Amino acid sequence: MISKKFKKIVMNMTISTMIFSIIPISVQAKEINKSFLKTQSIDAVDKTTLEYTGGKSNKATEGTDNLMASYKVKDGQLQLKSNKKLSKNDIEKHKIMWERVKQIIPKAYLNTINRFDVVTDEKDNTMAYVDSDDSNTIWTFGLNIQDAFDEKGKLLNKDLNETIVHEFGHIITLNYKQIEPELKENSATYVTDEGTTKKQSYLNIFYQKFWSNIYGDYKKSNSIKANQNDEQENLAFYEKYKNQFVSEYASTNPEEDIAECFRVFVFQNKPSGKTIAEKKVLLFYNFPELVKMRKEIRNNLKLK
Numbered sequence: 253m254i255s256k257k258f259k260k261i262v263m264n265m266t267i268s269t270m271i272f273s274i275i276p277i278s279v280q281a282k283e284i285n286k287s288f289l290k291t292q293s294i295d296a297v298d299k300t301t302l303e304y305t306g307g308k309s310n311k312a313t314e315g316t317d318n319l320m321a322s323y324k325v326k327d328g329q330l331q332l333k334s335n336k337k338l339s340k341n342d343i344e345k346h347k348i349m350w351e352r353v354k355q356i357i358p359k360a361y362l363n364t365i366n367r368f369d370v371v372t373d374e375k376d377n378t379m380a381y382v383d384s385d386d387s388n389t390i391w392t393f394g395l396n397i398q399d400a401f402d403e404k405g406k407l408l409n410k411d412l413n414e415t416i417v418h419e420f421g422h423i424i425t426l427n428y429k430q431i432e433p434e435l436k437e438n439s440a441t442y443v444t445d446e447g448t449t450k451k452q453s454y455l456n457i458f459y460q461k462f463w464s465n466i467y468g469d470y471k472k473s474n475s476i477k478a479n480q481n482d483e484q485e486n487l488a489f490y491e492k493y494k495n496q497f498v499s500e501y502a503s504t505n506p507e508e509d510i511a512e513c514f515r516v517f518v519f520q521n522k523p524s525g526k527t528i529a530e531k532k533v534l535l536f537y538n539f540p541e542l543v544k545m546r547k548e549i550r551n552n553l554k555l556k
């Protein structure tokens with residue numbers, strides 16, 4: 253049950269894309285393949301957003317070295333759990349990071365997060381993750397402090413906000429209302445590492461509509477797991493279906509794809525639906541509760 257699910261984002265600001273990379277928390281190769289981001293090149297179509305790309309890590313190191321602090325979240329307040337020595341300044345920074353998470357995430361979901369982790373990883377490497385308990389009810393939200401502040405020590409805005417919304421996209425699509433924790437191999441619905449999607453879940457609808465016809469190809473491309481060639485394999489898959497993805501990272505798997513589409517859904521204007529990638533984003537507009545959520549997040553961020 254180690255690291256049953258980790259969703260991580262890594263960014264490379266200079267190339268303005270995302271990378272899934274080796275991450276500070278021990279994760280099985282399978283999970284990494286499913287959930288880590290790698291930086292790659294920018295997608296010219298989508299310069300306004302950071303690109304999460306489809307590379308994958310094959311290994312992860314133990315997290316304890318990189319876990320700077322772990323906080324229990326109670327009534328929206330942080331209570332330090334870890335006993336590592338932290339300066340006042342560190343703790344202040346962690347609070348500022350948490351306040352941003354709190355600012356963005358809709359109130360109805362905020363109380364499903366009971367732990368906030370701060371990791372200190374290489375800049376542009378691991379950026380964030382979420383992880384749930386076995387029933388997909390309670391969540392841990394993790395952010396990398398190295399990617400949260402600019403050189404002057406000011407909390408980042410756009411990049412960090414988009415990362416947080418991407419992670420929140422995982423919470424929306426992988427929580428217990430959407431997914432049953434049992435892995436039913438023969439399910440007619442999409443099966444994730446987190447469990448089996450319910451028929452009417454966002455992810456299953458998304459999968460049936462946009463992935464079922466390419467999933468065989470995806471599997472074939474990614475058949476050599478835990479192999480250094482993984483990134484190449486998935487890159488080939490991405491190249492082949494480029495117009496179907498909002499970012500390269502989105503091609504990592506359906507779970508990342510839907511989180512990426514959710515990010516685009518929140519931050520960008522309603523697309524016309526010309527490409528499959530745009531149709532994916534449009535799908536969210538079919539759900540009034542998600543449109544409401546979009547509005548709430550945008551209000552929280554004071555976006556027009």
Ligand SMILES: [Zn+2]
Pocket residue numbers: 259260261287418419422508511
């Ligand atoms: Zn993700």
